[in-house]
Amino acid sequence: MIADTDYAKLLVAHQPAKPYNSRELAQMTALLESLSANETAQTPAMERFIETLTALILQYEEELDPGPAGSPSGVLKFLMEERGLRQIDLVPILGSKSYVSQILSGHRPISREAAVRLAEFFRVSAHSFL
Numbered sequence: 001m002i003a004d005t006d007y008a009k010l011l012v013a014h015q016p017a018k019p020y021n022s023r024e025l026a027q028m029t030a031l032l033e034s035l036s037a038n039e040t041a042q043t044p045a046m047e048r049f050i051e052t053l054t055a056l057i058l059q060y061e062e063e064l065d066p067g068p069a070g071s072p073s074g075v076l077k078f079l080m081e082e083r084g085l086r087q088i089d090l091v092p093i094l095g096s097k098s099y100v101s102q103i104l105s106g107h108r109p110i111s112r113e114a115a116v117r118l119a120e121f122f123r124v125s126a127h128s129f130l
Helices: 005-014 022-037 044-064 072-083 087-094 097-105 112-122
Strands: none
Touching: 005 044, 022 044, 072 097, 072 112, 087 097, 087 112
């Protein structure tokens, strides 16, 4: 493979890596949209870089989105439904009935500690809940 110095410069400048949370995903998506919005002809290096960003975003979305609702609370609801669990079943893991209810309704985010406990319980990555 011939070394493409322009592509290497783009990689060094932006250091793309698979996003691990919604904030990183939003940043990468914004970068991709800004690069794609340019109406001038893309260089081969830029086309390759855009393909790299697209692949990383798709990889993240495929790993994160186990069902129709990809939000952290949506992921939790999906996993509960798959296992036939009720809200009350999560109280021993999360600590209180009201906290479980607030998370599932989307009124409260899942804390990092709670994400780790849920990840251990459901045997998934903690990033699924962040």
